[in-house]
Amino acid sequence: MTNASLPFNASQQQLALLRLVNWGLKIGLILFATDLFGLTTPPVTLSYVLIFEACYVGFSYRFHRLSMNNNGLLFLTLLLDTLFWAAWLYFTGGATNAFVSLLLLPIAISAITLPRWAPWCLTIVSTIFYTLMIVDITEQNSGSVMDHDMSQMPINHVMQANQAMAANHVMPASHSMDMGSHYLGMWFNFVISALVLTVTVGFIAKRIRQKNAELRYLREAQLRQEKILALGTVSAQMAHQLATPLATLRLLTDELVDTHHDAEQMELISEMQQALNRCEVTLANLRLATESIREHKLTEQRVDKLVATLTEQISLLMPEAQLNIALAPQVESRIVMTDMSLLPALMALIQNGIQASEDNQHQTRVDINIGLSQPNQLSMTIRDYGVGIATHLLQTLGSNMVKSPKGMGIAVLLSHTSFERLGGKLYLKPHSECGTEAIVTLPLSV
Structure with missing residues (x-):
């Protein structure tokens, strides 16, 4: 369970040890506490179930790293835990078992460690099993109350019992009705407990995940x-x-x-x-x-003026560049807040694109598309015709310095910082044909 998204960063090894403890608890209760807790003497069938579960526990402990980053496999193991608990409860007393609340344990673990769909699925499965156990115990009681071995009693005892019930106005099925209400209350209690775990614990776990993500982002930003x-x-x-x-x-x-x-x-x-x-x-x-x-100076600038200045600077400093600029008409007169770091940041991205295109196709071609990504957000897409950037580097560029013989990692890092200071973002993604797209978003003045 050492998934980066898990709030408590619990390990699969700890979960495997918990399964071993659960298995030992089942064995111990059967051998030493059957009479103490009023458990039903289990049939031989349960022995085969426990042997199979022992193999499962050993396998999960030996290969606990398999589901370390796999939510689907982790959910499957918790589902198996639920099935094993349901089988043990059924053969040792069913719904009247004092340890029936242990069916909630896999729900609690899934609510903490897995997405929201997982605890809901386990809640439904556990509720179905518990409902079947309630129905089974109710049918057994209703069948045994009416003929409580009365056929084997002497006739005078039967007549005395009937006269006593008639004198006290007690119906023969009253005890069954009382127990039925009790079982219904037990069922509602189980369902409410499962829902509380699913909703409340899941909500708390989600908030913790969000807090951890925010803290992780702040640490990365600080570095x-x-x-x-x-x-x-x-x-x-x-x-x-x-x-x-x-x-x-x-x-x-x-x-x-x-x-x-x-x-x-x-x-x-x-x-x-x-x-x-x-x-x-x-x-x-x-x-x-x-x-x-240093002085936090921000100036208002029209988008078309910004593009004109950018084109002029590129022509002056990189006259060999072949720029194809597409400026959407609806953004020409919009205002963007800039400082002296914006232009160098954009030029660094364009220069990287020119170099990438030249290395791959021996031409300095770069396409720049400027438009709106949202009503009040400017989007600039800078596309080169290079060989592209490795997928594992796309997640790192702009956040950390990357070793590069041409220093592109530092240039992108500085550009990303400049855009963030202005309230913008920088995204890098591979183009479907060739090359890389650098997408810059900046807020527009209303």
């Missing part, structure tokens, strides 16, 4: 924020250290422009200047983004 803080600290230090070398390189390139006039050299110098411009723009944006994040 992610700690990693982001470490990355941000290192980035700020590196940016500060890069400022002086970039300024020196700018002076050197300006001097080269003044001293060299050869066409080939001027072309190389021009490329150097473009690279320096890109570094300077990136460094300036990093400073602005740091200031914006």
